[in-house]
Amino acid sequence: MRTSRVCVFLSAALSLVFLAPAQAKVTTDKKGAAMQRTTMEDFMRHPADGRYYTESWTTILQSDAGHVLYINFMYSNIGVVSGRAAVDVSLTEPGAEGRHFGWESDQADFKQDPEAGRITIGKDSITLKNGNLHIVVDHADLRLDVRMKAWTHGVKYYDGIIWLTDDRSEFVQAFFHVPRGDFTAEAAMGGKRFTMKGAGYMDHMVNNRLSSEWSDRWWTTRFFAPDHTVAFWAFRMRGKHGGQTIVRSLVTDRTKVLTLTDRLKVKGEAPAQDPKPKGHKYDTRYRLSLDRKGLKLEGDLTSRRVHDRNAVVERLPWAQRNIAQMVAGNPVIYRMEGDANLVLTVEGQDPIPLTGTALMESIVN
Numbered sequence: 001m002r003t004s005r006v007c008v009f010l011s012a013a014l015s016l017v018f019l020a021p022a023q024a025k026v027t028t029d030k031k032g033a034a035m036q037r038t039t040m041e042d043f044m045r046h047p048a049d050g051r052y053y054t055e056s057w058t059t060i061l062q063s064d065a066g067h068v069l070y071i072n073f074m075y076s077n078i079g080v081v082s083g084r085a086a087v088d089v090s091l092t093e094p095g096a097e098g099r100h101f102g103w104e105s106d107q108a109d110f111k112q113d114p115e116a117g118r119i120t121i122g123k124d125s126i127t128l129k130n131g132n133l134h135i136v137v138d139h140a141d142l143r144l145d146v147r148m149k150a151w152t153h154g155v156k157y158y159d160g161i162i163w164l165t166d167d168r169s170e171f172v173q174a175f176f177h178v179p180r181g182d183f184t185a186e187a188a189m190g191g192k193r194f195t196m197k198g199a200g201y202m203d204h205m206v207n208n209r210l211s212s213e214w215s216d217r218w219w220t221t222r223f224f225a226p227d228h229t230v231a232f233w234a235f236r237m238r239g240k241h242g243g244q245t246i247v248r249s250l251v252t253d254r255t256k257v258l259t260l261t262d263r264l265k266v267k268g269e270a271p272a273q274d275p276k277p278k279g280h281k282y283d284t285r286y287r288l289s290l291d292r293k294g295l296k297l298e299g300d301l302t303s304r305r306v307h308d309r310n311a312v313v314e315r316l317p318w319a320q321r322n323i324a325q326m327v328a329g330n331p332v333i334y335r336m337e338g339d340a341n342l343v344l345t346v347e348g349q350d351p352i353p354l355t356g357t358a359l360m361e362s363i364v365n
Contacts, residue, residue, distance in 0.1 A: 026237065026246055027163045028262070035260040038154035042175045043128055043204065044112050044119070045075060050208035053077040057119065057126055058205070059135060060222050061146065061183055062359060063198035066094030068307060068337070069185075071135060071144070073119060073126050075110050085110040087124045089142060090308050090335070091189065098308030098335065099189075101142045133178055133202060141189070148183035148200045151229075155179060155260050157248055164241065170209045176260070178202035179252050180229040199224035201231055211365065212331050214241045218363035219266050219286055221301055223340045225354045227254050230288075230297065230342065234266045249290065251297060251344065258295055258346065265289040268362070270302070274332065276311070280364040282334045288342065299342035301358045308335035336360040 045055055054076040061069040070090040077083040085105045092098040103122065111120040117129035127134040131150040137143060154177040164170040183200040187193065201222045211218075220233040232249030249264035250257055268283030284303040290296060310333040342354040 025166060025242060026244060028158055029161065029163075030158055032158065034158060035155050035257065036158065038156050038175045038177055040114050040117060040129075042154070042156065042160070043117065043177055044114050045110070046173065046206045048077070048206070048208055051077050052210055053083075053206075053208045055206045056204070057177075057202065059126070059133070059146070059148075059178075059200060059202040060359060061148075061185070061196070061198060061200040062222075062224055062357070063185075063196040065196065065198075067196050067198070068092040068098070068335075068359060069144075070308075070335070071137070071146070073121055073124070075107065075121075083107050085121045087121055087137060089137060089144070090310065091142070091187075092307045092335075096307075098310075100310070101139070103139055128177055128202070131178075131181075133181065133183075133200075143188040144185060145187075146183055146185040146200075148178065148181040148202075150178045150181040151254055152179060152252060152256050155250065155257050157260055157262065162246060164209070164214055164237075170214070171207065172211075173206040174233075174248055175204040176202075176231070176248075176250060177204055179231065179250055179257055180224065199229075201229070211235070214238055216365050217268070217283075218361065218365075219268055219283065220361040220363070221286065221338075221358050223301070223342075223354070223356070223358035225340075225356055228252060228344060228352065228354055230340075230344075230354065230358075232264055232266065232288075234264075251290075251295065259290075259292055261290070261292060263290060263292060264297075272303075274309070274334070276309075279311075280332055282332070282362040282364050284336065284338075284362070286360065294347040296345040297342060299340070299354070301338045301340050301342075301360055303336040303338040303360055303362075306334050306336050308333075310335065331363065331365045334362045334364075336362065 057073040059071040072088040075085045089101040090098045105122045109122045118127040123138045125136045133148040135146040160173045162172045185196045215235040218235045223230040229252040234247040236245045250260045267287040270285040271281040272284050286301045338358045338360045340358040344352045
């Protein structure tokens with residue numbers, strides 16, 4: 001198996017000059033409707049010249065039997081000579097620990113076809129058109145063929161851009177292309193074949209700085225209830241960037257996105273200590289509160305276990321690892337299976353209990 005694309009991008013970044021971040025007040029241009037539909041132009045790549053520019057398309061799947069998959073397609077300018085493109089997969093079988101797969105490519109191996117709605121990196125592809133998502137991963141150690149039908153159209157919060165600095169030189173942009181869908185998949189791994197079906201989600205992010213420079217913690221969840229979805233990510237800016245927490249969250253039913261907002265309150269609690277020598281304390285319970293016109297959401301998400309500890313820097317070779325830790329520290333993603341205990345109240349309806357297994361991530365930079 002080839003080295004994970006995250007390791008390659010971080011190690012390549014060490015050759016770049018580390019710049020002190022500018023002081024910032026995080027802003028969003030609030031023009032037009034707060035919730036807007038995503039377009040094919042949004043789904044395609046957003047070229048940028050910045051040497052830290054990275055773009056990723058992330059699909060998260062949870063099968064009825066308990067499989068969990070995180071599938072990432074990525075394009076980046078970060079590199080010693082030139083940038084890279086890559087595909088990265090984390091696959092957790094029911095009750096087991098996650099396994100990581102990654103394949104690197106040159107930027108020239110990244111292709112896109114807006115008419116077909118397809119992005120290709122080498123032999124792998126992700127296609128989204130008319131609410132139908134199709135992912136193909138084709139390698140000797142892992143083969144996947146995923147098909148997902150979206151419940152509703154994709155959305156973005158205004159134009160999707162979050163400006164991280166006053167001079168607008170640094171940004172994050174986010175698109176929720178599949179807020180919720182039903183998927184089927186065929187897989188081959190380690191000499192065995194199996195099929196899966198269940199619930200899924202896909203988003204897409206663009207940024208032009210390494211996130212570890214301006215954020216110290218992220219909290220994310222995708223929770224697939226039978227008739228509703230709760231999905232969010234939140235990151236806390238480092239103190240020298242203002243220290244505020246930035247959130248994007250959505251709630252769906254089977255026919256529409258009920259809300260897309262920056263107003264969800266997320267509080268991380270019950271920190272656990274990573275037993276690894278260079279691990280972190282990470283939150284294992286999230287308290288949620290949202291009170292918008294016509295919609296309320298309250299409750300908590302509590303981790304049962306970490307099924308995938310993704311420590312990027314620790315997987316680098318010794319010399320690169322020591323240098324990387326001086327620049328980026330030791331960012332670790334703690335992916336957890338958790339219990340959701342939420343209550344959704346939509347105006348004109350009785351309160352709806354939302355319980356089940358939530359996919360949580362606690363990311364410490």
